[in-house]
Amino acid sequence: MPVVSMTVNGKAVSADVDSRTLLVQYLRENLRLTGTHVGCDTSQCGACVVHVNGDALKSCTALAVALEGADVVTIEGLAKDGKLHPMQEAFRENHGLQCGFCTPGMIMSAVDIVNRKGNKLEEKLIREELEGNICRCTGYHNIVKAIAAGAEGMAGQ
Amino acid sequence: MYPFTYHQPDSARKAASVAGKAEDAKFLAGGMTLLPTMKQRLASPANLIDLAKCDDMRGIEIKGRSVTIGAMTRHVDVANSKELQEAIPALADLAGMIGDPAVRNRGTIGGSLANNDPAADYPAAALALGATIVTNKRKIEAEDYFTGLFETALEEGEVITKITFPIPAKAGYEKFRNPASRYAIVGVFVAKKGSEVRVAVTGAGSGGVFRATKIEAALTAKFSSKSLEGVKMPAEGLNSDIHADAEYRAHLITVMAKRATDKAK
Numbered sequence: 020m021p022v023v024s025m026t027v028n029g030k031a032v033s034a035d036v037d038s039r040t041l042l043v044q045y046l047r048e049n050l051r052l053t054g055t056h057v058g059c060d061t062s063q064c065g066a067c068v069v070h071v072n073g074d075a076l077k078s079c080t081a082l083a084v085a086l087e088g089a090d091v092v093t094i095e096g097l098a099k100d101g102k103l104h105p106m107q108e109a110f111r112e113n114h115g116l117q118c119g120f121c122t123p124g125m126i127m128s129a130v131d132i133v134n135r136k137g138n139k140l141e142e143k144l145i146r147e148e149l150e151g152n153i154c155r156c157t158g159y160h161n162i163v164k165a166i167a168a169g170a171e172g173m174a175g176q
Numbered sequence: 177m178y179p180f181t182y183h184q185p186d187s188a189r190k191a192a193s194v195a196g197k198a199e200d201a202k203f204l205a206g207g208m209t210l211l212p213t214m215k216q217r218l219a220s221p222a223n224l225i226d227l228a229k230c231d232d233m234r235g236i237e238i239k240g241r242s243v244t245i246g247a248m249t250r251h252v253d254v255a256n257s258k259e260l261q262e263a264i265p266a267l268a269d270l271a272g273m274i275g276d277p278a279v280r281n282r283g284t285i286g287g288s289l290a291n292n293d294p295a296a297d298y299p300a301a302a303l304a305l306g307a308t309i310v311t312n313k314r315k316i317e318a319e320d321y322f323t324g325l326f327e328t329a330l331e332e333g334e335v336i337t338k339i340t341f342p343i344p345a346k347a348g349y350e351k352f353r354n355p356a357s358r359y360a361i362v363g364v365f366v367a368k369k370g371s372e373v374r375v376a377v378t379g380a381g382s383g384g385v386f387r388a389t390k391i392e393a394a395l396t397a398k399f400s401s402k403s404l405e406g407v408k409m410p411a412e413g414l415n416s417d418i419h420a421d422a423e424y425r426a427h428l429i430t431v432m433a434k435r436a437t438d439k440a441k
């Protein structure tokens with residue numbers, strides 16, 4: 020079986036995996052980073068979004084072997100020194116979650132939106148950019164509010 | 177997903193050569209269609225040839241009156257290309273309407289054209305603009321390339337390397353999205369070049385993308401959405417499904433064609 024090495028949340032990691040192993044399995048099962056969720060497993064819901072070399076992608080739809088050498092950031096990589104990331108803090112403050120299942124993917128997508136679109140985000144843009152993230156508890160209203168607030172919070176970073 | 181042998185060639189030529197030797201092989205581009213299909217066990221290639229490291233299959237080049245896009249160029253790169261936004265804004269616009277940001281970060285133009293999903297966006301652009309699909313073996317005109325639902329003129333082991341689009345005088349694309357998947361229920365691409373107008377429709381036809389000759393005739397007389405007042409598309413040969421019936425799709429074709437014409441630049 021191929022050995023696949025990556026940098027995950029700043030740490031060098033490596034694991035012996037079958038070539039059909041998906042990135043999300045590599046993260047959850049080999050590295051025990053279970054913050055990244057599998058909602059649909061059909062590339063629709065965005066619960067599995069992580070950042071790979073700076074791009075948001077659905078980790079249920081990428082092969083681990085194809086990402087040899089990649090730099091990956093998961094939800095576990097956002098908080099620093101025991102302090103929540105401004106986007107996580109904004110979700111908490113704005114009650115941007117109900118059951119919390121979609122939340123890791125929502126937050127990873129949200130941070131990516133800010134990285135691409137800046138710290139002042141219109142509601143319409145947030146809703147458009149969030150097309151690939153589905154929340155079964157339909158908490159979109161507060162999610163959108165949280166992302167706008169988190170975007171401003173990230174300006175101070 | 178069933179097991180497979182993974183290959184990662186670093187050029188189009190090597191990819192084609194692996195495909196020539198390996199049995200039951202499939203190319204992997206962005207994987208946004210192929211990986212879900214393999215997970216559902218609807219595809220189970222013995223050999224998977226990943227094109228991600230084929231740098232010669234990536235990039236956007238504008239030369240004279242045409243634009244050439246490498247098959248492995250991602251939707252996000254097509255959408256954000258400043259040069260393309262100048263040369264064929266409708267094409268950049270179309271790429272930005274595909275799926276969602278994570279899908280656009282992985283999905284490629286070559287993968288979309290090879291897959292020829294009847295509701296995909298790129299086939300409409302390729303047919304309306306009169307694109308040429310370039311493979312490791314030959315050049316295929318868009319007119320001869322799309323042969324049916326998920327069917328193309330590509331042969332076993334043939335790899336798309338790039339796609340060339342002639343630059344039109346004006347073009348526009350508009351789609352009526354399926355709100356869940358964002359695929360087109362009906363998408364219409366209009367392109368005007370000299371006195372010729374070509375209009376391609378995706379999402380609607382039971383045989384995949386097709387040219388709407390009735391709308392082409394009306395727009396050739398005068399390139400304005402007003403020319404489409406009262407133009408009724410026939411419902412024969414259009415899809416009926418839980419999302420929309422054939423009559424409704426026929427109606428949407430004219431509506432989307434009008435909007436695409438108004439947007440055209």
Ligand SMILES: Cc1cc2nc3c(=O)[nH]c(=O)nc-3n(C[C@H](O)[C@H](O)[C@H](O)COP(=O)(O)OP(=O)(O)OC[C@H]3O[C@@H](n4cnc5c(N)ncnc54)[C@H](O)[C@@H]3O)c2cc1C
Pocket residue numbers: 061062063202203204205206207208209210211227247248273274275276279282283284285286287288290291293295296297298330334335336337357358359360
């Ligand atoms: C949630 C979601 C929403 C989407 N929404 C839309 C949408 O709104 N509009 C739309 O048009 N599409 C949409 N798509 C599809 C998306 O655009 C895909 O990226 C595309 O259809 C396939 O491209 P890919 O690069 O991912 O190819 P892959 O999935 O890797 O490959 C698809 C097929 O093409 C073959 N192939 C790939 N590259 C080549 C090549 N260079 N030469 C020969 N054969 C090749 C593969 O062997 C495979 O059979 C969506 C997908 C998802 C998951």
Ligand code: FES
Pocket residue numbers: 056057058059060061062063064065066067068077078079080
């Ligand atoms: S689990 Fe990956 S998109 Fe739903």
Ligand code: FES
Pocket residue numbers: 116117118119120121122153154155156157158
């Ligand atoms: S908070 Fe429950 S799925 Fe979004």
